[in-house]
Amino acid sequence: MASPHGPLDHRYRGEHPIRTLAYLFRHDRGRLALAVLAFMVKHTPIWLTPLVTAQVIDVIVQHRPLSGMLLGTAVLLLMLVLNYPFHLLYVRCWYGSARRTGTRLRSALCQRMQQLSIGYHTKVNSAVLQTKVIRDVEAIEQAVQQTGDMGLSALATLLGALVVIAVQAPSFLPVFLVVVPATSALVMWLRGRLRESNESFRQEVEQLSSRVTEMTTLIPITRAHGLESTALRRVDGTLSQVLTAGLRLDRLNGRFGSLAWIVLNVLGTCCLLGSALAAYHGWLGVTPGDVVMLTTYFSALTAAVTTLLSLTPVVSKGLESVRSVGEVLQAPDLEQNAGKTEVAAVRGRVDFEAVGFAYDDAADHSVRDFSLSVRPGETIALVGTSGAGKSTLLNLVIGFLRPTEGRILLDGADMESLDLRSYRRFVSVVPQESILFEGTIRENVGYGMPGVPEEAVREALRAANALEFVERLPAGLATVVGERGARLSGGQKQRLAIARALIRDPRVLVLDEATSALDSRSEALVQQALERLVRNRTVFVVAHRLSTIRNADRIVVMDGGRITEVGSHEQLLRAGGPYAALRSAQTA
Incomplete structure (x- = not known):
């Protein structure tokens, strides 16, 4: 090989x-x-x-x-x-x-x-x-x-x-x-x-x-x-x-x-x-x-x-x-990690210093002049209209993209100098569209973790409010989910994806509209679980429904790749700015 x-x-x-x-x-x-x-x-x-x-x-x-x-x-x-x-x-x-x-x-x-x-x-x-x-x-x-x-x-x-x-x-x-x-x-x-x-x-x-x-x-x-x-x-x-x-x-x-x-x-x-x-x-x-x-x-x-x-x-x-x-x-578009510093531990402090990013052949920047300091254990919610740059920013946090301007510091170290493969061992991601492979529920939740105890799988499912529906299935944890999870509902698939992220006990948690596929009842259950699980983790959340991020430590409102305002849910409502307008539009 x-x-x-x-x-x-x-x-x-x-x-x-x-x-x-x-x-x-x-x-x-x-x-x-x-x-x-x-x-x-x-x-x-x-x-x-x-x-x-x-x-x-x-x-x-x-x-x-x-x-x-x-x-x-x-x-x-x-x-x-x-x-x-x-x-x-x-x-x-x-x-x-x-x-x-x-x-x-x-x-x-x-x-x-x-x-x-x-x-x-x-x-x-x-x-x-x-x-x-x-x-x-x-x-x-x-x-x-x-x-x-x-x-x-x-x-x-x-x-x-x-x-x-x-x-x-x-x-x-x-x-x-x-x-x-x-x-x-x-x-x-x-x-x-x-x-x-x-x-x-x-x-x-x-x-x-x-x-x-x-x-x-x-x-x-x-x-x-x-x-x-x-x-x-x-x-x-x-x-x-x-x-x-x-x-x-x-x-x-x-x-x-x-x-x-x-x-x-x-x-x-x-x-x-x-x-x-x-x-x-x-x-x-x-x-x-x-x-x-x-x-x-x-x-x-x-x-x-x-x-x-x-x-x-x-x-x-x-x-x-x-x-x-x-x-x-021979494709040259590689993620270069050779010779860079391996990440042995992550506290969760992330500093954005005048970060900008533009895709190849794009007419304009997706993110521009983005500056923000995120403390360890802080939950940051990113909101804004489509095309505001939220998903691009998440990809920058994960390291899928590198800034074309400015820099991002992880615990004080420039991410450009870090081996991002080792950094991602401390990151869990729940994407907007849950991705499951054809296998059992246990295999999907414990993906990449051979020998993980069954009790740990159950605890992750319980924390994601998924254990209840899993235990009702005839085969329980041994239930085969089908290709791309075809045998499960959208809400069930998303809760399994959340459980898979949580079982790794990440220091940085990225949620890209992770509750978008849930009905109101499931969304409430997952929100309760997330409130318990975000403690001592740095969390980046993108949410379309503003009701799901009202408890975030800070909400960052973006427009055209820039920050337009930052504050808590109550502060932004009192300010009567873009966030309040988005809130009014959703509750109308």
Whole structure:
């Protein structure tokens, strides 16, 4: 497996994909060499059979001693028997190397995705990344495996045939050597167009994957509003583009294969005629057995070159997949933590000093000139209209985003100098949309905490006012919640997410409209729990319903990324400013 900071994180820099492949297989070079040797041995009967056949014919026609025929036959039988163990050795070494490298590559991709910034993940569709991990790595594995099976077979046949011809009928060797440069020129001519077509097809398939993921996610909304036709039209448009790109690629491959077949068979026919005439007129010492041998070898040579040509689309697809994977491996948008100070403890003091942040290509700042000192154990509520910068500020607190202006201090240390991975061990987040995975309630609440006692899980559920409904379920803590918690109500999912955050006993708690999915009764229960649990923790709360944050120590009202007023619920109401206006609008 590649380590989180292993070479795969920085090796790929737009270099040729074949060089990248050689690097990826660096751990298995010895196995690959042994596999090639095993393949050459097991493949010997393919090019040895025409030579033995020629000897048999000449022994019969020219009444030569039988010893030559018997010796050749014995050698051929021995090589046929050896095919079995050497084939198993080849499969174990070659296929095993491909599988191990695919596993290492998938691991490197997943590690890289964990290291890439949240900003990167907001720009790149998750379905596209999934396609790279599954489909592209599979294409690389298949290209390597097929190159071994078909490519080594073709090369072994070519080398064996040319060596035998050079010894038995050297006069015909130049004729055979014409085939290789002719077909190589054909490959070079079409390679550029094959690469473009494969890249175009790959991009269309990635777009289709994104569209299908979008469609399945939106099915509840689509069905609720009767928009099935609209959703299908969006997918059908992408399907049409995939079809067009696929047909274009198929036509190009078809022209490629047909032209190669015609050229090679024309040369084969000429070889047959030439060798037959030589044997008929007694030229160059060609015997009847040599005619059969040369014809058979030319057919084998034709098949071998055709095989190499047919591998071009497979190899092109595999190399394009290497480039696709490289788009992630070389992505520069990383969260840089290497060499920074690890956070061993957190008291919870957070100081914002003239903090500003602007997203790439954004016309304006999302947060600007934000200055605030938060004491340990203080609850800060952020309110404001949509687009005021509240969620951006939370992402700055978590460390998902770095300030583009000013700085944020954690317990007096600039967060820019800290290893944010170690800092987040002291942070718990409850997002606006609860995120659960397919597993039991216990697994979801104790996610990332192997061996957590059942009583701790129950206490977290009790604190989040979720234990009551969990105990009513037939399987209790062992209840499987379904994909994304599909078997639970919105309020139940959100309370489980709160329990998952609380079981970690965080020093910094981030609640992004954590009660937005709850009904009035559940919201009241969670609010009661939060009032007990925020003690001795620094809490940042974003809430749309102002009634849920009236007990916050301070309420920060934001507009256009700036602070417009700060104070307690009562102070802001008395001031009659923006907060009072928002309050009046909600209670009207």
